[in-house]
Amino acid sequence: MTDGFVGYRSQLVETLQGKGVRDMAVLRAVATIPRHLFVPDPLRHQAYDDVALPIGNGQTISQPYVQARSCELMRLTGRERVLEIGTGSGYQTALLSMLAESVFSIERIADLARHAHEVIRALGLDNITIMHGDGSLGWRPNSPYDAIVVAAASPAIPQPLVEQLAPGGRLVIPVGPRDAQVLTLVTRHREDTGYESTPVHDVRFVPLLGQFGFAGTG
Ligand code: SAH
Numbered sequence: 001m002t003d004g005f006v007g008y009r010s011q012l013v014e015t016l017q018g019k020g021v022r023d024m025a026v027l028r029a030v031a032t033i034p035r036h037l038f039v040p041d042p043l044r045h046q047a048y049d050d051v052a053l054p055i056g057n058g059q060t061i062s063q064p065y066v067q068a069r070s071c072e073l074m075r076l077t078g079r080e081r082v083l084e085i086g087t088g089s090g091y092q093t094a095l096l097s098m099l100a101e102s103v104f105s106i107e108r109i110a111d112l113a114r115h116a117h118e119v120i121r122a123l124g125l126d127n128i129t130i131m132h133g134d135g136s137l138g139w140r141p142n143s144p145y146d147a148i149v150v151a152a153a154s155p156a157i158p159q160p161l162v163e164q165l166a167p168g169g170r171l172v173i174p175v176g177p178r179d180a181q182v183l184t185l186v187t188r189h190r191e192d193t194g195y196e197s198t199p200v201h202d203v204r205f206v207p208l209l210g211q212f213g214f215a216g217t218g
Helices: 006-018 024-032 041-046 064-073 091-099 110-122 159-163
Strands: 053-056 059-061 081-085 102-107 128-132 145-150 165-175 181-188 195-203
Touching (some): 006 064, 024 091, 041 053, 053 110, 064 091, 064 165, 064 181, 064 195, 081 091, 091 102, 091 110, 091 128, 102 110, 110 128, 159 165
Parallel strands (some): 081 102, 081 145, 102 128, 145 165
Antiparallel strands (some): 165 181
């Protein structure tokens, strides 16, 4: 993408590398996707800072480092079918579109889902399907997924998401109470239905609401 923000994107890539992001495909996606189009106009000058920003409806676009690290943890090769819960701005959805074969993304706030869809369509990213609904249930008709990423804090690992993972599939999800969570990598075993869960690092996300999120708040 050639625009006035190329230099800012390169700086962000350097910041992410400095923080330990190594996956070249992820860094290439960050260098390509115009993040400023995914934040509200008055905040454009901050779009390439490594911070979370408000996007309206009480939600935030996550910190670039957390988004890049989540993408990296999925170890995508370009051939996967990926499910994202919490489209929000649609920026991480756009990164994923460069890293996987197809991306399904669910957002519970209709306005955000619509806006993300418009920005993504304008960019010509054509392997993304966005749905308005409760992502804590997953999206069974398109399952199984090679990778699932949840961009909102969950009190526990939602069972439907584990069930919708393909054997060997990877789920990245912030797990914990509302005020602090641990970004967790869940890997479904290849041979059976069991899975393994590994804590990665401390994070703070907005809550996952809905049936398998924070109870009774969706
Ligand atoms: N990846 C997004 C993160 C947005 S914040 C970005 O960087 O822009 C998390 C998003 O999850 C919010 O937009 C919120 O509305 C959404 N969300 C919360 N609970 C949800 C649920 N049960 N289903 C789908 N989306 C949900």
